[in-house]
Amino acid sequence: MREVNHFRRVLLWWGVTSVIGTLLVVLLLAPVLPPGNGTVEAHGQVVDNTVLLGISTPVALGVIVYFIYALVVFREREPAARLDGPPLRGHAQIQMWWLIVTTGLVLFLAAYGSVRLLADGAGGGQGPNPIAAPANSSNALQVQVIAQQWKFTYRWPRYGGVETPTLELPANRTIEFHVTSLDVIHSFWAFQLGVKADANPGFDNVAYVTTKAPLTFNIHCAELCGVYHGYMFETGHVVAQSQFSSWIAQQEKQYAPATKSLPPYAKQYYPDPQRRGG
Ligand SMILES: [Cu+2]
Numbered sequence: 546m547r548e549v550n551h552f553r554r555v556l557l558w559w560g561v562t563s564v565i566g567t568l569l570v571v572l573l574l575a576p577v578l579p580p581g582n583g584t585v586e587a588h589g590q591v592v593d594n595t596v597l598l599g600i601s602t603p604v605a606l607g608v609i610v611y612f613i614y615a616l617v618v619f620r621e622r623e624p625a626a627r628l629d630g631p632p633l634r635g636h637a638q639i640q641m642w643w644l645i646v647t648t649g650l651v652l653f654l655a656a657y658g659s660v661r662l663l664a665d666g667a668g669g670g671q672g673p674n675p676i677a678a679p680a681n682s683s684n685a686l687q688v689q690v691i692a693q694q695w696k697f698t699y700r701w702p703r704y705g706g707v708e709t710p711t712l713e714l715p716a717n718r719t720i721e722f723h724v725t726s727l728d729v730i731h732s733f734w735a736f737q738l739g740v741k742a743d744a745n746p747g748f749d750n751v752a753y754v755t756t757k758a759p760l761t762f763n764i765h766c767a768e769l770c771g772v773y774h775g776y777m778f779e780t781g782h783v784v785a786q787s788q789f790s791s792w793i794a795q796q797e798k799q800y801a802p803a804t805k806s807l808p809p810y811a812k813q814y815y816p817d818p819q820r821r822g823g
Pocket residue numbers: 692693695730731732766767768769770774777
């Protein structure tokens with residue numbers, strides 16, 4: 546009887562399942578993954594997830610196919626002979642290819658991840674001196690996100706330093722969030738915008754987003770910040786520029802009396818010891 550070439554068989558099964566599996570993942574699964582395509586940064590995250598899933602699908606299928614093949618073909622059918630098979634040693638070619646493929650994958654992913662992290666800032670908090678700003682960030686609209694137990698408010702240096710209880714953003718515009726906190730640690734997570742940035746007291750954490758079409762997005766606190774942490778959520782909107790202009794003008798007017806008694810706009814604030822326990 547001709548000896549079966551197991552290696553070639555596994556390779557064939559792996560090749561066929563990988564082509565089908567990767568196509569299914571990249572074309573059907575990945576495009577509908579969160580956070581969606583609502584902003585430039587969110588879209589970038591979907592692209593990255595697609596690349597990562599596309600690369601990991603053949604790797605996962607290699608493990609699964611070999612596992613199933615081994616279970617079916619190499620199963621010991623003689624109950625009396627439950628012994629280990631002969632050890633595989635000194636197979637230089639397999640060792641070499643194993644090192645080449647795994648090293649290549651890891652280096653590619655590290656390089657890809659670094660490049661993508663620098664593209665448009667990737668929606669993450671970059672601290673007070675961001676190194677990965679979008680190309681048009683000098684023209685960005687600044688919005689300060691102020692977290693406190695248990696609410697986010699928003700301050701607008703370009704609009705008289707007014708502080709609003711809700712967040713509306715203009716469409717097709719680069720936004721420069723300055724995320725900070727008045728008390729404990731929080732995290733500003735605007736899911737559909739693809740933005741997540743820590744909110745720490747006394748710290749100015751900059752995160753960028755470039756909006757696209759009008760969009761409703763969810764804002765959650767993503768850092769355990771006390772008993773009502775779970776209630777620290779709200780809904781924000783990306784709206785047409787004209788709608789934003791009238792909204793912010795109306796806010797400026799409505800909150801003018803409160804704006805007068807606010808501390809001057811600053812990049813960060815420190816917890817007020819007078820208010821502690823008050
Ligand atoms: Cu919080």
